[in-house]
Amino acid sequence: MFWSIIFSEEASANEGPTREEILQQRMAYYLQFQDILIPWYYLAAVDQYERNIQGVRKDIPKRDSIIAIQFSEDYWTGPLNPIINDTSPVTISYFGGMGLDGDGDGIVNSDDDEDVLFTMSSFLSKYGSHEDDFKLALWDYYQSEKVVNQIVTIAKLFKHYDSIDLDSHTFPVALGYNYSYRGTWGANRGWGGRRIHEGTDVFADYSTPVLSASYGVVEVMGWNQFGGWRVGIRDNHNSYHYYAHLAYYDKGLKVGDVVEPGQVIGYVGSTGYGKEGTSGKFPPHLHYGIYKFDGRNEWAFDPYPSLLQWEKEAKQARKKR
Structure with a gap:
């Protein structure tokens, strides 16, 4: 014991x-x-x-x-400061450093x-x-x-x-509807030139509700010749969520709106691959992609593992209701 x-x-x-x-x-x-x-x-x-x-x-x-x-060392202590790892507010200020004493202990650390x-x-x-x-x-x-x-x-x-706890996610298609998906990352795409598939296709019937997978701000809406009617939402983790081939948007949704996980943003369609209004060139589905911004570049990464996890969590949450 x-x-x-x-x-x-x-x-x-x-x-x-x-x-x-x-x-x-x-x-x-x-x-x-x-x-x-x-x-x-x-x-x-x-x-x-x-x-x-x-x-x-x-x-x-x-x-x-x-x-x-x-902060960089030059910014903190001053670009001409000869004292490595200087912590004196006097010499840091003298050499133009920007570091300040925030806790009043006389040390700029x-x-x-x-x-x-x-x-x-x-x-x-x-x-x-x-x-x-x-x-x-x-x-x-x-x-x-x-x-x-x-x-x-x-x-x-x-x-x-009024919170920094905004890390929740959910599956981007309403669970009460029929849908199917699998990992399609990197598959060849021929329309509009040779390119790879940067996302996961979730096949569902026309007008199946499409949900925001995350907290975020609507950054882009409108027509794209590849994605048809699409919505782009940027979250608090430098990720851009791309929802494409929509039939139409949720009423009232506009650029600049704040959205949250599970909020309806649009409905499944088959738009794209042509001039504005083109539809029906492929079965109805949601193309969902995620792009990460690292401060310099933005690149796509495979959303399939995240979708599996979010779907599992969404189903578990649904059972608890």
Whole structure:
């Protein structure tokens, strides 16, 4: 019995914080360093973007902490600072470094989450409180319009739901309808030139409801000669979800709308492969694709494994109702 207690206590001590505890601590940091000019969701969006790209880029070190934001050494301590890993606010300021002391301990430490968030908050605050000011600050920092748009999308989602816990997904076709699918990634496609299939086809009857698989913001709607009537939704993980060959959209859906998992965005059709309005060149189905943005490039990856997992979870959730 004694050894069982010892081993149990040691196991508990070795367990890291839960996902919920990490999100709570992260949110506490955002609220701590927001101000009248910079709301928490701006800080959270920058931090989430940094976390996203660290997860897919091999040329960027992954910051192993609650906060993912990281600065270059030149930016933090000053480009001409001769002191490696300088932590003095006096010399850092003298050499034009941007690092600041966020916790009041007299040390400017790029490994300290409070110092890092305070530095980013101070940088953003210099530009003003309007969304256009936020966009300008992001442009000056990242020098990329696509990065700016991605971070603004994340901020919009966090603000709308007043939460950073937006990781849920669901299967993109309503479960109460007949459908079928299999892995079709990389299959040859001939119409419009030789190309490969960048997604998974979910075959279903005309007008079967198509659901948003994630939280996100509608980025694109309209006709595409390959995809017909399609919707493009960008989420808070730098992923672009592509829903194609729709018969029609859900009433009232428009670019800029915030959507959530399970929300109807359109209905299965067979549009595409021609000029606007072309339909019927193939059986009705949803073409679902996912594209990941890494801060430089955007590429497609196979959604089939995710669809299997989301379908399983959706069926389990349905049984519990």
